[in-house]
Amino acid sequence: MPELPEVESVRRGLADWLPGARVDAVRLHDPRILGTTSQRTIAPAAAEAFATGITGAGFDVPARRGKFLWVPLAGTGDTPERALSVHLGMSGQFRIHEPGDPVHRHTRADFTCFSPDGREFSLRFVDQRIFGHLGIDELTVPGRWNSSLPVPAQMTHIAPDPLEESTDLDAIARLVKTKRSAIKSVLLDQSVLSGIGNIYADEALHRAGVHPLAQACRLRISRVRTVLESAREVMLEALEQGGTSFDALYVNVNGESGYFDRSLGVYGRTGQPCLRCGALITRLVVGGRGTHICLQCQKPQR
């Protein structure tokens, strides 16, 4: 499940290949990848517009906010600038291939590219569950955040993430304190702070010793701040190890898995001993998501 560290690993992988490369052709194997999960039918004209919009364009340096990724399109002379916008969803992957490599069955889009030195390669978007998304968007600076980062127009409601310089975790903590939902649900709200998904929400709450069902507004702000700092820490550590992979669903552009799963404290460890206190990890459901906690380390409290 790609969250911030996994998406950033993918972004870095793409950054080795895409800047300066040019798109020669696009093959859309499954147009549903252009829609959202609630907009599955894609008009043929929309698929056509995507293909013509990106064919002939050049790639600039890939960028990221939270779990969202985009590649600015260079040399189109467009104002405002446009970008290939991407969300990996649950199972999305970018893979770099030699032109003749066999096409994986879940390949949804295939971009034939030429690097600046004239070498041909294939950029493929593979997505088993089609929760991912590709699109072309204009870049714009959202007015609502304390950040000057231009982002694709469809991502302006997404808050900055913990790794951005402009992010003020004290200000985020104050915002979290206004929410009546369970703290875990607030951590997963991408309009508050982006990049945290189910895995790192559980890990951050365990590190901070906070129960996931604690009402956000009832927590002491110092505890909220500790949770946010823990989230930032755990995602930085995961990034150093190339992200978290449980199976073949998350891999980098070269097909390699991350190995942070070995360092997880609670996620996916139901019934196993807590690494800190030895109590057995238990599982509950919060906001419809599987949640893993140590009842000893994460007692309900302010």
Add this chain to the structure above:
DNA sequence: CTTAAGCCCTGCTGGC
């Protein structure tokens, strides 16, 4: 306005 719940999709797991 805020918060919660439903839906999309595929492949794997478990029960019979």
Add this chain to the structure above:
DNA sequence: TGCCAGCAGGGCTTAA
């Protein structure tokens, strides 16, 4: 052995 219900999850949409 085969079948099918149930589950997993991010984010958008709709309902309350």
